[in-house]
Amino acid sequence: MGTVEYIQHHLTNNTLALNAEAQEAIDKGQMTFWALNLDTIAFSLLLGALIVFVAARLGKQLESGTPGGFQNFVESVLDFVSTNVRDAFPGHNPLIAPLALTIFLWVWLMNFMDLIPVDLLPYLFQLITGDSHAYLKVVPTTDLNTPLAMAAVVFGLILYYNIKCKGLVGFIKMFLFHPFGKFFVPVNIVMTLIEEVSKPLSLALRLFGNMFAGELVFLLIALIGGTLAVGAAALFWAPLQAILDLGWLIFHLLVITLQAFIFMVLTIVYLGMAHEEH
Amino acid sequence: MKEESVPESAEMSSRKNKPALNFLLLSAGSMFTSMIIAGFLVGYVIDLLFDTMPIFLLSCGVLGFIGGMMKVHKLLEKMSLLDTGKAKPTESETSKHD
Numbered sequence: 001m002g003t004v005e006y007i008q009h010h011l012t013n014n015t016l017a018l019n020a021e022a023q024e025a026i027d028k029g030q031m032t033f034w035a036l037n038l039d040t041i042a043f044s045l046l047l048g049a050l051i052v053f054v055a056a057r058l059g060k061q062l063e064s065g066t067p068g069g070f071q072n073f074v075e076s077v078l079d080f081v082s083t084n085v086r087d088a089f090p091g092h093n094p095l096i097a098p099l100a101l102t103i104f105l106w107v108w109l110m111n112f113m114d115l116i117p118v119d120l121l122p123y124l125f126q127l128i129t130g131d132s133h134a135y136l137k138v139v140p141t142t143d144l145n146t147p148l149a150m151a152a153v154v155f156g157l158i159l160y161y162n163i164k165c166k167g168l169v170g171f172i173k174m175f176l177f178h179p180f181g182k183f184f185v186p187v188n189i190v191m192t193l194i195e196e197v198s199k200p201l202s203l204a205l206r207l208f209g210n211m212f213a214g215e216l217v218f219l220l221i222a223l224i225g226g227t228l229a230v231g232a233a234a235l236f237w238a239p240l241q242a243i244l245d246l247g248w249l250i251f252h253l254l255v256i257t258l259q260a261f262i263f264m265v266l267t268i269v270y271l272g273m274a275h276e277e278h
Numbered sequence: 279m280k281e282e283s284v285p286e287s288a289e290m291s292s293r294k295n296k297p298a299l300n301f302l303l304l305s306a307g308s309m310f311t312s313m314i315i316a317g318f319l320v321g322y323v324i325d326l327l328f329d330t331m332p333i334f335l336l337s338c339g340v341l342g343f344i345g346g347m348m349k350v351h352k353l354l355e356k357m358s359l360l361d362t363g364k365a366k367p368t369e370s371e372t373s374k375h376d
Contacts, residue, residue: 196315
């Protein structure tokens with residue numbers, strides 16, 4: 001397998017076609033609507049279930065006196081999220097803090113899959129299935145569908161709270177008279193529409209872009225060992241790969257946390273803007 | 279006494295406004311690009327609806343660019359307010375302008 005094929009193989013989802021046309025498109029390597037990215041769905045559901053499982057387990061063992069190490073850690077995460085909600089969200093809405101916490105933890109865990117060695121899980125999957133060319137993309141956030149779906153949910157909430165807090169008339173007024181005043185109504189409508197559509201787009205594309213680029217760098221570093229470390233050259237290239245991988249891993253740990261944090265905070269800020277009355 | 283109390287309250291207020299604002303500033307770049315993309319997207323849909331390709335595609339792209347510039351400018355304006363230690367105008371001040 002050449003370097004290009006190696007990268008392409010790692011960046012291809014394990015897809016299930018829902019009809020014959022979709023299967024035909026997948027076979028040709030094209031994108032199609034009627035298809036499910038099984039690996040993305042499986043890993044994101046598993047990680048979501050992990051959060052629910054750990055939270056439920058911890059909820060049963062809560063100690064009020066001297067909490068243990070893990071409870072302390074979870075409490076500090078909760079405190080961190082609630083501080084951010086207090087800072088960035090005006091007013092009070094009991095939905096925002098749990099939503100922000102869910103987004104932060106889920107996105108962080110999905111991003112964390114990037115730190116698992118790139119060939120490990122696909123190799124194990126190929127061993128289990130017996131198919132040496134089976135596709136498995138382990139990081140759900142490197143599949144544009146995941147960030148876009150999350151951003152679409154946030155967008156739906158933004159629209160809901162805009163209409164709930166400003167009223168339908170206030171919401172329509174926002175489209176008609178913002179930002180250039182009452183003499184440019186057609187331009188205002190288009191401009192506000194663009195502004196609203198850009199919110200979920202920027203949320204999704206930022207997360208996807210950062211994670212995809214990070215995954216690609218991991219793949220390129222992995223290729224050092226795969227292509228150059230032959231015979232005596234391995235004495236030079238293999239340690240270099242290990243050092244580069246460690247360096248990028250430490251840096252990427254910061255990136256995944258920052259991306260989860262930005263996704264959470266921008267959700268709070270956008271929902272806060274939807275709550276502000278004109 | 280009055281002179282001392284004004285900068286202190288301004289500093290407190292700017293500190294209070296800072297966190298959320300900084301997070302928005304972090305995303306200024308992607309906000310700008312996504313405004314342009316959203317512009318082309320909205321234009322493309324309008325063109326599909328009215329069969330006028332590429333009039334709205336181009337004009338909405340330009341509008342997205344202008345809107346992106348305006349958004350980033352608005353954000354940076356707030357940042358310069360923080361840098362000089364001046365607080366964001368209070369709600370009563372903004373309502374006067376409106």
